[in-house]
Amino acid sequence: MTRLEIEESTIQIIKKALGYLFEEALLEEIIHVGQMREVQLDEVILNVGDAMQMIPIVLRGSVKVSRENDAGEELLLYYIEEGDTCAMSLQCCVRNAASEIKATSMENSILLFIPAEMMETWMHKYKSWREYILQNYHIRFTELMETVDAIAFMRLDERLLKYLVDQAKLLGNLEINRTHQKISEDLHSSRVVISRLLKQLEVKGKIKLLRNKIILTSI
DNA sequence: ACATTAAGTGATT
């Protein structure tokens, strides 16, 4: 591929993911100023405490956002899908503060980084950008509420099943390639407990267990 | 064949 062709495909990817969201002039600016980056499965994109200078937009794939304490223990907050952004980090961006969250890719994905200073400018300049940011705020907030509800009101076995179903929907695959250890980390539980609950779900016929893999019988 | 890592299990708190 020549340089020009690569540039061409970059534009295609951006237009495909964001084209229906923004007007032409804004798209031009996005293409001009955005930095595209490919990330591998399970790559940590952003850590707690990292300086936020860029807003990431997911062009392809999906990203998991989690909270992490000093001991390195995690808790899954929500996912970001194609065309979406992590609105929570926008605040950090504007004030140039440190990140409160950790972001990890769920699959091989393509991200677009927008420099923080464009935020303000575009907020004033483009209605579509304002609406996009506001809408993303709302989506993230709603999902966060759902997570809070799950933690507060659901038993761990229900939460686990929800986790598996959510994951299957997100990745469009009934097979989940994840170890019990990793799942327990996402749900902030312990491996032994998750293994036992998964075993119960298998007995009930909801899932099938293999090494490094869980297969949902239905969604 | 051996080491490593994932998953299963009984007992205890």
Next chain:
DNA sequence: AATCACTTAATGT
């Protein structure tokens, strides 16, 4: 529901 301590099973070298 968590933790310990141990076993068993799968996989890589």
